[in-house]
Amino acid sequence: MGLSEKVALITGSARGIGKAIALELANHGANIVINDILVENEINKTLEEIKQSTNKAIGIRADITKLDEVESMVKEIINKFGKIDVLINNAGITRDSLLIRMKEGDWDTVINVNLKGTFNCSKTVAKYMMREKKGGKIVNISSVIGLIGNIGQANYAASKAGIIGLTKSMAKELALRNINVNAIAPGFIETDMTKKLPEKVRQELQQQIPLKRLGIVEDVAKAVYFLVSDASNYITGQVINVDGGMVM
16 A cells, blocks of 8 residues: 555645645655645745655645646646646635625635635646546545534535535546545544634534544544555545544
8 A cells, every 4th residue: 555656746735634644645655745825934844854754755835726826836746756646635724704794705715725726736637647647546625514514614614515526526527537536524633723722612522523532633644545545446436534423
């Protein structure tokens, strides 16, 4: 199940779940491309950690909501590594508010980053994978909120539900080109965002989860590794919940 010499692009990977995915794939031999819109020193910090596992890693600052920047990023990757085998569409944001109070700009921003960004990267990388005729693996990071909705997160839920629909459509379109497309729907994961929750809220969340704990970023990263390894070659168009059993 090694990924030796595979080239993996992970969006939104300077920190959080994306960073954990990058480290996991690097530990299994993949060459890593860190993409984020954060300042370059944040990207470089993550690169230094990854290079402890592999020297073949680069960072590219690019805005995935802009197709021209995505196309330039993919060209840079091809120039550096000669190929792209794996795409992880991880970049995502929240702008929470009740529906009737939600600003149009907060709706547009979340949809643009989470859903349009996934479209831009998938379209650009899939074109290359199809042209090269060597197949590939694409994993889209959705959320259980895309399956069940959530108060105050209409924009986020819509974007993550859209990613699930996009995943299934992509899987059907790209299957004949030996490109597997799947999605992972994390539940409540220990990240900077969940660490800000009041302790009472955390306790209430944990009571909703059969495993009685929040997940850790490595739980998501290991599921991604499975989906991009050869062990998943006959799996496509699926959504795997990594949520401790919260949504069954």
